[in-house]
Amino acid sequence: MTHPLMQMLMRWGVLALGVAIATRIIPGIHCDDMAALIVVVLLLSFFNAILKPILVLFTLPFILVTMGLGVVVINALLFLFVGKLVQGFQVDGFWSAVGGAVVVSVTTFIVSRLIGSARRAPTPQPPARRGGKSDDVIDI
Numbered sequence: 001m002t003h004p005l006m007q008m009l010m011r012w013g014v015l016a017l018g019v020a021i022a023t024r025i026i027p028g029i030h031c032d033d034m035a036a037l038i039v040v041v042l043l044l045s046f047f048n049a050i051l052k053p054i055l056v057l058f059t060l061p062f063i064l065v066t067m068g069l070g071v072v073v074i075n076a077l078l079f080l081f082v083g084k085l086v087q088g089f090q091v092d093g094f095w096s097a098v099g100g101a102v103v104v105s106v107t108t109f110i111v112s113r114l115i116g117s118a119r120r121a122p123t124p125q126p127p128a129r130r131g132g133k134s135d136d137v138i139d140i
Helices: 004-025 034-058 060-065 069-085 094-119
Strands: 029-031 089-091
Touching (some): 004 029, 004 094, 029 094, 034 069, 060 069, 069 094
16 A cells, blocks of 8 residues: 555646646646646645535435436536636636546546556465355355
């Protein structure tokens, strides 16, 4: 297991990668410099830790009715809010924010899968008992 500080830095790096990719491929998102990107990553991390659980709790019926697509709307609103707060980071509208939130989510998913599969070592299997039965199953 890695140190918690390293895990947090890795999460911030992956989030920064997602935001940087979003500024390149989504036409309504612009980031002027690296300082603005760092502030965006810090604010998005803070809002995802503090505001997002509260918003998910209050919009749970909407999220259930939309089969989870409400979470994309929450992510887009947080992305749009950060675009309003940070000087040097512009999000032109709601649909640009949706695109940016989707790009960041997909990037985070892919990179976390790649890092997780590289970090996971194969676990040794216990030797089989006589009769080929394992301890996981209860025979009655």
